[in-house]
Amino acid sequence: MNEPRLKVLIIEDQPINRSILKGILSKDYEPLEAANGKEGLKRLAENPDTAAILLDIVMPVMDGYAFLKALARSSYSSIPTIAVTSSSEAGTEQAILAIGAWDYVTKPYEPLTLLTRLKNVIQRSQFYLLNQMKRLYEYDSLTGIYNRSFFFVKTRELLDAHRDQTFALLHFDINYFQVYNAFWGEDGGDKLLVFLANFFTKEATRYSDCTYGRINADVFCLCIPYDPKDVQRLIDAVDQALAAFNPEYRVSATWGIYVIDDYGQGVDRMFDSVCLAAKECKRRPQTSFVYYEKSFSDKARNDQWVVNESRRALEEGEFVTFFQPQYDLKTLKPAGAEALVRWNHPEKGWISPGDFVPVLEKNGLIGAVDHHVWELVCAHLRDWIDRGYEPFPISVNVSRADVYNPELVSSLKALIKKYNIPANLLKLEITESLYVQNPKIMEQKVSALHEAGFRVLMDDFGSGYSSLNALKDIAFDVLKIDMNFLVNESQEKKSRTILASVIQMASALEIPVVMEGVETKSQVEFLQRLHCDYAQGYYFSKPVPAELYETLLQKKA
Numbered sequence: 001m002n003e004p005r006l007k008v009l010i011i012e013d014q015p016i017n018r019s020i021l022k023g024i025l026s027k028d029y030e031p032l033e034a035a036n037g038k039e040g041l042k043r044l045a046e047n048p049d050t051a052a053i054l055l056d057i058v059m060p061v062m063d064g065y066a067f068l069k070a071l072a073r074s075s076y077s078s079i080p081t082i083a084v085t086s087s088s089e090a091g092t093e094q095a096i097l098a099i100g101a102w103d104y105v106t107k108p109y110e111p112l113t114l115l116t117r118l119k120n121v122i123q124r125s126q127f128y129l130l131n132q133m134k135r136l137y138e139y140d141s142l143t144g145i146y147n148r149s150f151f152f153v154k155t156r157e158l159l160d161a162h163r164d165q166t167f168a169l170l171h172f173d174i175n176y177f178q179v180y181n182a183f184w185g186e187d188g189g190d191k192l193l194v195f196l197a198n199f200f201t202k203e204a205t206r207y208s209d210c211t212y213g214r215i216n217a218d219v220f221c222l223c224i225p226y227d228p229k230d231v232q233r234l235i236d237a238v239d240q241a242l243a244a245f246n247p248e249y250r251v252s253a254t255w256g257i258y259v260i261d262d263y264g265q266g267v268d269r270m271f272d273s274v275c276l277a278a279k280e281c282k283r284r285p286q287t288s289f290v291y292y293e294k295s296f297s298d299k300a301r302n303d304q305w306v307v308n309e310s311r312r313a314l315e316e317g318e319f320v321t322f323f324q325p326q327y328d329l330k331t332l333k334p335a336g337a338e339a340l341v342r343w344n345h346p347e348k349g350w351i352s353p354g355d356f357v358p359v360l361e362k363n364g365l366i367g368a369v370d371h372h373v374w375e376l377v378c379a380h381l382r383d384w385i386d387r388g389y390e391p392f393p394i395s396v397n398v399s400r401a402d403v404y405n406p407e408l409v410s411s412l413k414a415l416i417k418k419y420n421i422p423a424n425l426l427k428l429e430i431t432e433s434l435y436v437q438n439p440k441i442m443e444q445k446v447s448a449l450h451e452a453g454f455r456v457l458m459d460d461f462g463s464g465y466s467s468l469n470a471l472k473d474i475a476f477d478v479l480k481i482d483m484n485f486l487v488n489e490s491q492e493k494k495s496r497t498i499l500a501s502v503i504q505m506a507s508a509l510e511i512p513v514v515m516e517g518v519e520t521k522s523q524v525e526f527l528q529r530l531h532c533d534y535a536q537g538y539y540f541s542k543p544v545p546a547e548l549y550e551t552l553l554q555k556k557a
Helices: 015-025 037-046 064-072 092-098 111-138 148-161 177-204 228-245 267-283 295-316 353-362 366-386 408-419 432-437 439-451 467-473 492-508 521-529 546-556
Strands: 007-011 030-034 052-056 081-085 103-106 167-174 211-216 219-225 253-259 289-291 319-328 333-345 349-351 394-398 426-431 455-459 478-482 513-516 534-536
Touching: 007 015, 007 037, 015 030, 015 111, 030 037, 037 052, 037 064, 052 064, 052 111, 064 081, 081 092, 081 111, 092 103, 103 111, 111 148, 148 167, 148 211, 148 219, 148 267, 167 177, 167 228, 167 267, 177 211, 177 219, 177 228, 219 228, 228 253, 253 267, 267 289, 267 295, 267 353, 295 333, 295 353, 295 366, 319 366, 319 546, 333 353, 333 366, 333 534, 333 546, 349 353, 353 366, 366 394, 366 408, 366 426, 366 546, 408 426, 408 439, 426 432, 426 439, 432 439, 432 455, 439 455, 478 492, 492 513
Parallel strands: 007 030, 007 052, 052 081, 081 103, 253 289, 333 394, 394 426, 426 455, 455 478, 478 513, 513 534
Antiparallel strands: 167 219, 167 253, 211 219, 319 333, 319 534, 333 349
């Protein structure tokens, strides 16, 4: 059975010339015809498998120059084109080649020369396409560095060739890259990824043997000779480069590090291990890198259990709210409460928030749990009002995922409308780290929440490094400080001095302060001497179910 002949498109306005070219081509090719460039584009659309084009330059409607420009912008730009011209003017050939023709022949046609050049350009184009396909298989189309599969291949080759040397696999990803994309647009995100790829390419020149590639999205991986000091140097260098790349946005990264101790395992298994180290790093906000430990595998299985069970738990109503009362330090009377989520699992019983909240935050599921808690709080407030109580304001936690949800304000407004409660009864706690990392976004979000009538608390004030900037730039309503964070036995005197200064400053700015984690009478007396406004902690009450918290409302009534 004969193979189908390759198609060659003849674009020529003179019928006699088309006929001559058909006669030359018909033995080896399947000729297609068009009378001008516009018609030629139409024929290409009908025959996208065209192998080559013979193009006259001087034609009506659309000449050869215009056709070549249009071809370069189309999906057929890889089809080789041979320009056909009768011009003998100097510079004509160069002009034709400069705008995209692969080759040229002159009129009158010399059949052997024409066929030879046609065969050559088709072979060149096939070689080009093979190289393109090979590159697509091996390299990331955006950054030009190894893609996931080829990185694994080259890393396997590297390790097999240097079994007497110790290597480390490094997993890098940008924290909250989706947020960066949302803020700067997809083009801005792509520029950041290309910048990082170029940076890693430059860093690779430091090593005689290494591999690196883009695994997916914002995840990069490197395999380098292991030296703990050099690993630290690389991490610091990337941090500095990110800070300089966009001074208006603080980009931070997470690193997982796996020192390869078993070269017999597959690179995919090594990658799984370094991914676990990166996931563990995200649990530890005070560090930017974590080395893999075997115990991480057990945590990974537990995390997956939490993710799987949490979806069912939401549907079954297993997430409930506890309330930790807040007290006025002048009168030592209740003044409000913080709503805290608890998980009552049917088999495991009460699960600590520390065991599931970080997992849900990491997997993007915390937003659904937060909204569930907000609704429960609103329902309780409505119930207490209907029963004749005058409820204190309740503060609820607003996570990172909530802040970056464009529907945050509308969702909260819908809840207070649904339960017909005033906005000032639902206070919103947002952790200070969000103010520090993305002040522009936070300024906009807090302003929108204020417009809707909500009061906003900055939680964990003092835990970051730019608290004073946040205090200056963003109009939040209440400062919330963790007593245990600032006061410790080793530096108690210094910590208490700092705490006193913060409370004094907040008082001067007319910003109330809630101190949480208050556990002893001496701490209460200390805070009273400083004229701190409110406190919560085990000295007053641990978090309690709604029915026990109601006793405070009954006393108030």
